[in-house]
Amino acid sequence: MIGNYINGARVTDDSAPTAEIFDPALGAVTGQVQLSSAQATRDAIANAAKAFETWSKITPLNRSRILFKFKDLMEANIDELANLISREHGKVESDAKGELTRGLEVVEFACGIPHLQKGEHSRNVGRNVDSHSLMTPLGVCAGITPFNFPAMVPMWMFPIALATGNTFILKPSEKNPSISIRMAELLTQAGLPDGVFNVVQGGKESVDEILENCQVEAVSFVGSTPIAEYIYQKGSQYGKRVQALGGAKNHMVVMPDADISQVTGALMGAAYGSAGERCMAISVAVAVGDEVADALVAQLSDELQTMKVGPGYGVSEENEMGPLVTEAHLEKVKGYIAAGKAEGATLLVDGREHDVTKTSSGYFLGGTLFDHVSKEMSIYQEEIFGPVLCVMRVKSLDEAIALINDHEFGNGTSIFTQNGMASREFSDQIQVGMVGINVPIPVPMAFHSFGGWKRSLFGPLHMHGSDGVRFFTRMKTITTRWPHVSQVTSDFIMPTMK
Structure with a gap:
């Protein structure tokens, strides 16, 4: 039975409804996945919000070291992971390994977060006045991902979210849930603190809780255009930052x-x-x-x-x-x-x-x-x-x-x-x-950003690359002045920095 992964451990709920997991090559049921209620999803989000209090204060360098260890563990277990994907999705194992490799390229990109998260600085914007900006984490972020790339698409999202100091809720497809749980276990093995990365299995009830919950700051989605549009409109209605990738031709x-x-x-x-x-x-x-x-x-x-x-x-x-x-x-x-x-x-x-x-x-x-x-x-x-x-x-x-x-x-x-x-x-x-x-599938490398135009994308920012870092951070600009005591006077006009 596949359940959730909350606070660093697998969690099952015998009262939860279930869906069947199939092996597409056999046309046979091979397992069950529990579908979370709105309350179970709400509890997971609250757990992630609590973990954010400490995770956001860990240095970017130490966050990237955990991701380096996660990458090593994923590569060491790639045969097992590819087999999991193949048995629940159907793709051949070489293709599954290719999916894992492309996802891990985003992990490699996220490991550079000490450089990627640097802000800007301007000295003497006015007399003895300096300005600098900070790229700060958002809080609890969520990813709602499709069946066709059950490892790669989540890795488009959570490595950058975690590296920039956010905590994360992954809601994978119920068609192939096992790989998400294994990735969560490997993140824990790599040293990720409990509650920073959580997996919530479920359907529309879980999705709507993610979209409506005030503790979720941002939602990233990949799927069909009708659902992408729904995610974007509803998430935006509840004040969230949303990137929703839809269909293609x-x-x-x-x-x-x-x-x-x-x-x-x-x-x-x-x-x-x-x-x-x-x-x-x-x-x-x-x-x-x-x-x-x-x-x-x-x-x-x-x-x-x-x-x-x-x-x-x-x-x-x-x-x-x-x-x-x-x-x-x-x-x-x-x-x-x-x-x-x-x-x-x-x-x-x-x-x-x-x-x-x-x-x-x-x-x-x-x-x-x-x-x-x-x-x-x-x-x-x-x-x-x-x-x-x-x-x-x-x-x-x-x-x-x-x-x-x-x-x-x-x-x-x-x-x-x-x-x-x-x-x-x-x-x-x-x-x-x-x-x-002369390139048939022009998927950008992890240090560039992935996303379409027109009804293939809802929201202004693409996945991974520089857009990914911008999506999972918000800028705070600080203007500083340390005047001599003798220079302190009352000033009732608009500051012009002259």
Whole structure:
């Protein structure tokens, strides 16, 4: 039974309702997770608020030393952690290790907090007057995270929150709760004081308590756009600082001068890796010219015939793509495939017919490829979040840019070309937050910030990098004057520092 992690220990509540935990590769229940009530969530928040009183006073250097130890422990246990992710999410273990590695890069970034949290100083802003600023912690912060990256996305949030002196409540997805508890245990083993990092399992009741509770100062979220908008609006209504990352429809533009073999290899990983359950997955290939499109779909069709689909763990030769996370999500993605065919797109490879779907009870779907997709189709307009790639045909780069800019989402995009001017024009004109030039998945490194535009992000600040430090701190500016006693006089005018 998976419960909460409060005040440095696992906590269970026999009276709490439960949800089933599935192994997606088997299609079988493997455990239960307890769902916290509003009161249990409230108690965890109060615990974190008490811990903040002492944690916020610990020096940044000592906080970073604990994170260094946490990083070492995570790396020492990476096989166990990757297996946990694979068994509850479904992704293959190499992909799970990649997730852990990218999350740990944010931990490495947060370990530099003694430098990152330095403020500004100006001497003699007025006669014998100095000003300096402090980047101070907020208090209790919370992260509400999705099923698709149960380790990496929390690590986008809590390392920087902890390093800057905040305490943290993590509300992970109930679909794969185990990894959050193991990370909490490793933080405790690394020396993090009790109550500084807490895990609250739960559903909407827990989320609403986090959003309404006056002791929570900031909320960070990653998930679908409707929920991101809800989190942002409700959290803001209750006076919280909120960053809420929503959905995506990421395009890759393929120019006539691109190397089609290179593009095909990039698309296979970007579209079908992690079964397409990535907010940065490329789900639309925009081919400039019919000749490019014809060559691209021919190579993709061939590659999909040999792509290995199966369990993400326990096999002698690792598969390239695992199952989808739940049966309900599998049926949802199948519904999109049926809709795309009904709307007139050309279904070149139907993942519903993959051999693994006929021999396994797991939630498997083969890679799916559509050609001649048009912008009014649901498979183009909506985020499918599965191994489905749409190919669209345009006549020019300008048409491709207009197509992408017209979409409601603006998370990530890329262009494959050998033309420097085309890449410059693309990166200048595109209305998207993260852009790749011959890079299929343009996820920024931890010392840059992650986030989209338009309805892919609610709130002004992105994840990790300099924006992450700004999100988890607030600035206090102090103006100081130490005059001689003889200079003290009454002054009733607006100070001008002259």
